[in-house]
Amino acid sequence: MSYEQALTALADPTRRAVFERLRAGPQPVGELARHLPISRPAVSQHLKVLKDAGLVIDRAEGTRRIYHIDPHGLGALRRWLDQFWETALDAFVAEAERTTDQP
Amino acid sequence: MSYEQALTALADPTRRAVFERLRAGPQPVGELARHLPISRPAVSQHLKVLKDAGLVIDRAEGTRRIYHIDPHGLGALRRWLDQFWETALDAFVAEAERTTDQP
DNA sequence: ACTTACCGTAAGTCATGTCTTACGAACAAG
DNA sequence: CTTGTTCGTAAGACATGACTTACGGTAAGT
Numbered sequence: 527m528s529y530e531q532a533l534t535a536l537a538d539p540t541r542r543a544v545f546e547r548l549r550a551g552p553q554p555v556g557e558l559a560r561h562l563p564i565s566r567p568a569v570s571q572h573l574k575v576l577k578d579a580g581l582v583i584d585r586a587e588g589t590r591r592i593y594h595i596d597p598h599g600l601g602a603l604r605r606w607l608d609q610f611w612e613t614a615l616d617a618f619v620a621e622a623e624r625t626t627d628q629p
Numbered sequence: 630m631s632y633e634q635a636l637t638a639l640a641d642p643t644r645r646a647v648f649e650r651l652r653a654g655p656q657p658v659g660e661l662a663r664h665l666p667i668s669r670p671a672v673s674q675h676l677k678v679l680k681d682a683g684l685v686i687d688r689a690e691g692t693r694r695i696y697h698i699d700p701h702g703l704g705a706l707r708r709w710l711d712q713f714w715e716t717a718l719d720a721f722v723a724e725a726e727r728t729t730d731q732p
Numbered sequence: 733a734c735t736t737a738c739c740g741t742a743a744g745t746c747a748t749g750t751c752t753t754a755c756g757a758a759c760a761a762g
Numbered sequence: 763c764t765t766g767t768t769c770g771t772a773a774g775a776c777a778t779g780a781c782t783t784a785c786g787g788t789a790a791g792t
Contacts, residue, residue: 530642530645533636533639533640533645534640536636536640537636537637537639537640538779538780539633540780540781541780542633542636549713549716554738554739555738555739555740556737556738556739564780564781564782565781565782565783566738566739567739567740567741567781567782567783568780568781568782570739570740570741571740571741571780571781572780574740574741588738588788588789588790589737589738589739589788589789589790590737590738590739590789591738591739591740595713595716595717596717597714597717597718600710600713600714600717603710604707604710604711604714607703607706607707607710608707610652610698610703611700611703611707613652613698614698614699614700614703615700641749641750643750643751657768657769658768658769658770659767659768659769667750667751667752668751668752668753669768669769670751670752670753670769670770670771671750671751671752673769673770673771674750674751674770674771675750677770677771689758689759691758691759691760691767691768692758692759692760692767692768692769693759693767693768693769694768694769694770
């Protein structure tokens with residue numbers, strides 16, 4: 527949803543590992559936990575945070591829950607970041623002129 | 630520098646407040662602390678984290694240190710994010726087809 | 733109906749990080 | 763040279779959050 531939750535969610539290294547694993551495609555919780563150095567409940571907790579942040583979506587498939595990446599949270603994060611990108615470049619140009627100008 | 634440090638740095642709400650304040654232009658530490666509900670040393674510590682993450686640059690001006698936004702760290706974060714954006718859209722399209730297809 | 737597999741949640745422990753106050757250094761002004 | 767700013771760092775108190783084990787609930791298979 528908000529860019530703040532997305533940033534907080536992606537700050538944790540383990541949670542990033544879970545998120546990056548989903549780049550390979552939709553996967554169930556057990557499959558994710560099998561390739562990570564943490565327990566399955568820990569993966570579940572991380573997925574809950576990622577879900578609340580709008581970064582992943584889960585779908586039920588029998589007794590398993592398949593998780594995949596949600597573009598929604600990524601979009602919010604991208605917009606917030608671009609909002610800074612412009613002013614950062616302006617500042618960079620201003621800084622370059624300030625350093626160069628010496629009459 | 631790395632996108633990981635940038636994410637960790639921007640995860641803290643207070644640190645985001647410091648960072649967003651710098652959008653208004655280069656400012657000294659005391660000026661930042663004056664408009665924030667925390668002490669000046671706390672602002673210094675946050676600026677150190679932001680600096681190590683490549684998000685801000687400091688320049689000495691007499692006894693004061695002027696901080697401004699550094700495009701470097703923002704760029705690394707943007708590239709990492711865009712790397713996800715594509716796969717997220719692909720997944721979105723695949724999900725749409727999966728939900729629609731019911732022969 | 734019973735067993736097995738897969739998952740989420742609760743309770744508790746433990747580490748990480750954020751804030752404060754106190755101190756010392758660098759520069760400008762008188 | 764002394765005084766007054768501005769700032770970074772150290773030390774310590776405190777809250778936040780990440781992980782474990784234990785439990786209950788749901789679906790599929792025999």
